[in-house]
Amino acid sequence: MVEKSFEVIREFNLTIFLIPFLPFAASIITLTLGRLYWRDKAHYLPVLAVFLSFILGFKTLFDVLGGKIYEFDIYTWILSSHLKVGLGFLVDPLSIMMVCMVCSLSFLIHVYSIGYMHGDPGYYRFFSYIALFTFSMLMLVLSNNLVQLFLGWEAVGLCSYFLIGFWYEKKSAADAAKKAFIVNRVGDFGFALGIYMVFYFLGTLYYHEMFPKLHLIAHKYIHIGGWEIHVPFLISFLLFCGAMGKSAQVPLHVWLPDAMEGPTPVSALIHAATMVTAGVFMVSRLHSLFEMSEAAMAMVAFVGAFTCFMAATIAPTQFDIKRVIAFSTLSQLGYMFMACGVGAFAVGMFHLFTHAYFKALLFLGAGSVIHALHHAPDPNDIRIMGGLRKYMPITFWTFLIASLSISGVPGFAGFFSKDEILSHAFFSEYPWGKIIWFIGWFVAALTAFYTFRIVFKAFCGEFRGREVLHGEVPHESPKVMTIPLIIIAFGAIFSGWLGIPESLGGGAHFMKFLESVVGEPKVVHEASHGLEYFLMLLSVLAGLTGIGLAWLVYVKKPELETAFSSRFRRIYTFLFRKWYFDELYYYTIVRPTLWIAEFVVKLILDTFVIENTVNGSAYSVDTVGSGLRKFHNGIVNYYNVFILLGVIIYFIVFYLR
Amino acid sequence: MVGLGHYIALSLILFIIGMFGFIFRRNLIVMLVCIEVMLNGLIIMFAAISHYTKDISGYIVVFFIIAMAAAEAAIGLSLVVLIYKKLRKKVYSDEITFFKG
Numbered sequence: 001m002v003e004k005s006f007e008v009i010r011e012f013n014l015t016i017f018l019i020p021f022l023p024f025a026a027s028i029i030t031l032t033l034g035r036l037y038w039r040d041k042a043h044y045l046p047v048l049a050v051f052l053s054f055i056l057g058f059k060t061l062f063d064v065l066g067g068k069i070y071e072f073d074i075y076t077w078i079l080s081s082h083l084k085v086g087l088g089f090l091v092d093p094l095s096i097m098m099v100c101m102v103c104s105l106s107f108l109i110h111v112y113s114i115g116y117m118h119g120d121p122g123y124y125r126f127f128s129y130i131a132l133f134t135f136s137m138l139m140l141v142l143s144n145n146l147v148q149l150f151l152g153w154e155a156v157g158l159c160s161y162f163l164i165g166f167w168y169e170k171k172s173a174a175d176a177a178k179k180a181f182i183v184n185r186v187g188d189f190g191f192a193l194g195i196y197m198v199f200y201f202l203g204t205l206y207y208h209e210m211f212p213k214l215h216l217i218a219h220k221y222i223h224i225g226g227w228e229i230h231v232p233f234l235i236s237f238l239l240f241c242g243a244m245g246k247s248a249q250v251p252l253h254v255w256l257p258d259a260m261e262g263p264t265p266v267s268a269l270i271h272a273a274t275m276v277t278a279g280v281f282m283v284s285r286l287h288s289l290f291e292m293s294e295a296a297m298a299m300v301a302f303v304g305a306f307t308c309f310m311a312a313t314i315a316p317t318q319f320d321i322k323r324v325i326a327f328s329t330l331s332q333l334g335y336m337f338m339a340c341g342v343g344a345f346a347v348g349m350f351h352l353f354t355h356a357y358f359k360a361l362l363f364l365g366a367g368s369v370i371h372a373l374h375h376a377p378d379p380n381d382i383r384i385m386g387g388l389r390k391y392m393p394i395t396f397w398t399f400l401i402a403s404l405s406i407s408g409v410p411g412f413a414g415f416f417s418k419d420e421i422l423s424h425a426f427f428s429e430y431p432w433g434k435i436i437w438f439i440g441w442f443v444a445a446l447t448a449f450y451t452f453r454i455v456f457k458a459f460c461g462e463f464r465g466r467e468v469l470h471g472e473v474p475h476e477s478p479k480v481m482t483i484p485l486i487i488i489a490f491g492a493i494f495s496g497w498l499g500i501p502e503s504l505g506g507g508a509h510f511m512k513f514l515e516s517v518v519g520e521p522k523v524v525h526e527a528s529h530g531l532e533y534f535l536m537l538l539s540v541l542a543g544l545t546g547i548g549l550a551w552l553v554y555v556k557k558p559e560l561e562t563a564f565s566s567r568f569r570r571i572y573t574f575l576f577r578k579w580y581f582d583e584l585y586y587y588t589i590v591r592p593t594l595w596i597a598e599f600v601v602k603l604i605l606d607t608f609v610i611e612n613t614v615n616g617s618a619y620s621v622d623t624v625g626s627g628l629r630k631f632h633n634g635i636v637n638y639y640n641v642f643i644l645l646g647v648i649i650y651f652i653v654f655y656l657r
Numbered sequence: 658m659v660g661l662g663h664y665i666a667l668s669l670i671l672f673i674i675g676m677f678g679f680i681f682r683r684n685l686i687v688m689l690v691c692i693e694v695m696l697n698g699l700i701i702m703f704a705a706i707s708h709y710t711k712d713i714s715g716y717i718v719v720f721f722i723i724a725m726a727a728a729e730a731a732i733g734l735s736l737v738v739l740i741y742k743k744l745r746k747k748v749y750s751d752e753i754t755f756f757k758g
Contacts, residue, residue, distance in 0.1 A: 634754035636688075640680045 034124025187245020247279030301341020308334025448546025
């Protein structure tokens with residue numbers, strides 16, 4: 001199973017320590033000094049720190065490739081009887097792969113932000129937060145225990161809150177930030193309970209102590225309200241609640257589309273490439289726990305599949321370019337969970353890896369377009385775009401590469417990872433594998449369709465935004481933005497080449513590297529190459545059909561564009577309103593909560609408790625004061641009498657005691 | 658033979674006269690005089706007890722009180738003169754109500 005044995009090194013390693021803590025230091029220093037002293041130079045330190053982290057991460061990658069695993073604690077955080085929680089690092093193939101991905105993208109997006117955020121009054125704040133985010137994400141992936149994972153998990157959520165609400169003077173941004181934070185709390189509640197359950201049943205929170213003990217709970221059941229619940233399922237379910245929140249799976253997905261209120265680099269880094277994939281990372285990290293319960297695997301697979309399908313049906317109806325890409329992110333995250341749900345964790349991580357590059361590229365391309373159109377009242381609206389290919393060639397070509405990659409056109413990164421997911425689903429030994437395959441295959445066509453809808457609407461045809469821009473034409477973004485785009489475009493093509501499957505003559509090196517940590521996929525039988533080629537052909541055909549359909553609808557016959565929406569009014573509205581999830585939550589959760597809050601706060605707390613306390617104290621002081629004032633009449637003789645009385649009372653008390 | 662009891666009785670009588678005068682008289686100058694009377698009562702008490710117990714500290718307190726009484730009379734009388742000038746020829750304590758709360 002494990003091809004080469006790893007050497008575990010348990011000593012403190014400064015290199016690994018510096019990977020997360022350099023961005024942290026940069027963030028704190030930028031936050032304290034940036035406003036007064038650096039202003040538009042605030043990006044120097046974070047960019048440098050993240051670049052150094054990237055170099056150190058890359059160096060560590062070679063150590064891990066050379067057969068080393070690092071595992072050490074730097075600080076004991078909580079120590080209470082059996083409970084021991086440390087701040088520590090675990091560097092194995094899984095975490096170092098995440099570190100390299102996070103650092104490389106974070107660095108490029110930092111550079112891109114120099115151009116995108118130029119002249120913003122919160123420039124220093126932006127760089128401080130985004131460096132803090134990099135630190136939190138690195139702490140999350142490098143942790144060697146569940147509590148530190150949770151710490152990083154919450155910290156990335158906090159940074160996400162800061163950055164979604166970055167333009168906090170805009171009400172929609174502030175609301176979206178609150179929504180993201182609150183929806184994540186729901187998931188994190190489950191996650192915290194799951195961690196508690198792990199400690200309760202296994203007595204430890206460290207990965208390396210936890211996994212050997214897992215067989216102890218394999219046949220354990222717990223009674224909850226008359227139900228007998230399989231313990232591994234219960235723990236997996238609770239932990240998966242956290243993953244549903246952070247990775248935006250149904251039913252906790254509602255925050256991600258709204259999170260697009262934040263600056264576009266944030267959407268690229270946090271809400272596409274790194275933070276939202278933390279759930280997939282966590283499930284892969286704890287794969288042996290999830291694999292112990294078939295029900296848990298089915299839950300992961302079907303939640304992923306449903307999200308994948310739902311998001312892909314909503315995306316073609318949206319007009320906000322970032323929202324379309326956000327729904328595409330939901331859908332791709334669904335793919336990753338589908339891969340996890342059929343036991344192919346390494347393939348899920350592979351898709352996470354390639355998706356990070358092409359999705360970040362899509363967002364940054366969209367950001368470049370928005371930057372060019374920022375004089376328009378709503379620069380995100382694809383209806384005012386069109387023909388941008390002429391004005392912004394670099395953005396167009398890089399966006400096209402990302403679109404081809406996500407659509408699964410052979411040779412691009414997305415093709416290899418998506419195809420691996422589909423073939424692993426098809427050949428999985430889990431009974432739901434075929435269904436998952438079918439959903440994944442169908443969504444592949446939808447993905448290609450809605451992605452190329454943006455390409456054709458935004459970049460082809462005639463520019464439609466002349467009126468709103470008052471005759472101005474958009475122009476290409478500055479070099480500081482286009483060069484990161486070009487570099488990430490290489491990632492969007494070549495990141496997939498690390499894991500070319502064996503049937504195509506590759507070595508699947510990426511998956512083999514990870515399988516030492518996340519286990520090998522369970523396949524029924526060695527798949528015949530013929531069938532595998534056939535499946536591959538089917539998925540390529542699905543992608544090409546999607547592209548062709550988009551071309552037909554948005555280029556060849558634009559009159560078809562409204563045909564669907566006018567003929568199937570009901571379905572269209574249903575999709576356009578995002579399956580009414582927001583409305584559902586509004587009427588079942590938000591409204592009742594507000595009613596209760598209004599009742600409790602306004603009628604009970606406010607009127608009876610607070611009002612009476614405040615007014616009562618004022619009234620009593622007033623009454624006592626005006627009573628005492630009568631004695632204070634200014635006539636000395638009265639005071640003398642009081643002194644005499646006081647002396648008399650004193651002597652009476654003193655002697656008669 | 659005049660004994661300690663007589664001195665104490667005299668001092669208490671003086672003190673009580675002063676006290677009641679201080680409380681019930683309205684004329685500020687009379688009130689000041691009453692304070693002096695009370696102080697004199699105290700001085701007699703201190704001197705008498707000091708004499709009978711052969712303890713010198715009582716005499717020292719007496720000298721302190723005399724010095725203090727002189728100062729007090731000076732300040733008190735000057736205040737009375739000021740009040741007399743400022744408050745339109747009034748030196749009766751029940752008419753002076755500017756300390757009223």
